[in-house]
Amino acid sequence: MSSRTRAGGPKRAVHTVQIPRQRGRRGAQPFVIVVPESPSLAREAAGFIGRAVWKGRRALAPTGLALVALAVTGLLHVLGWWTGLVLAPLAAAPGAWLWFLQVRRPGRGTVALWRAGLALLATLTAAWAALAAGFGPLAGPLELVWLLMWITAQTAWLIVRRTH
Incomplete structure (x- = not known):
């Protein structure tokens, strides 16, 4: 897999990160971690409260x-x-x-x-x-x-x- 960002939807992006092989494990495949970039519920709530406070x-x-x-x-x-x-x-x-x-x-x-x-x-x-x-x-x-x-x-x- 490449380490490029792929669009998963209109506002979502998925980052693919490839971790290089560990020393001493020559035959093992590398670990691949996929992290979605959707905001957490706490961030959404903080944003909503912040916008409401700023408005008023x-x-x-x-x-x-x-x-x-x-x-x-x-x-x-x-x-x-x-x-x-x-x-x-x-x-x-x-x-x-x-x-x-x-x-x-x-x-x-x-x-x-x-x-x-x-x-x-x-x-x-x-x-x-x-x-x-x-x-x-x-x-x-x-x-x-x-x-x-x-x-x-x-x-x-x-x-x-x-x-x-």
């Missing part, structure tokens, strides 16, 4: 940010517990932003509610990041808080994206 990448932005936050706080915790103390003052920033915005451009009704909700979620996120960097992102109730914040942010993101 804008809708899944909070999910990506939540996973990055989980990984970064885990890395900060490994680097040192004191990184939580560095992040702790950031929890006051959303409250200051809300106060500044309400003084400069007062909002009423749903605008004020959305601002307050966003400031609350950002404050909770900053406080979670500080605690997760200090104690570890999966310590105690921090993983449940992360999950609830992720669900809230993803739901709010989908609602805001649909209305605009």
Whole structure:
């Protein structure tokens, strides 16, 4: 057999590989291995999931940010517990932003509610990041808080994206 690639169908190809004779076995025939090039079921599933995630990448932005936050706080915790103390003052920033915005451009009704909700979620996120960097992102109730914040942010993101 030759070692050329033969087409087995529209998308399939079969490679024929010939292994040379082994030393000491002069009369034996060589081994021939035929390997089909059809993708595995795991590769097909990974491709399907990857295409679906890529298609909806804008809708899944909070999910990506939540996973990055989980990984970064885990890395900060490994680097040192004191990184939580560095992040702790950031929890006051959303409250200051809300106060500044309400003084400069007062909002009423749903605008004020959305601002307050966003400031609350950002404050909770900053406080979670500080605690997760200090104690570890999966310590105690921090993983449940992360999950609830992720669900809230993803739901709010989908609602805001649909209305605009």
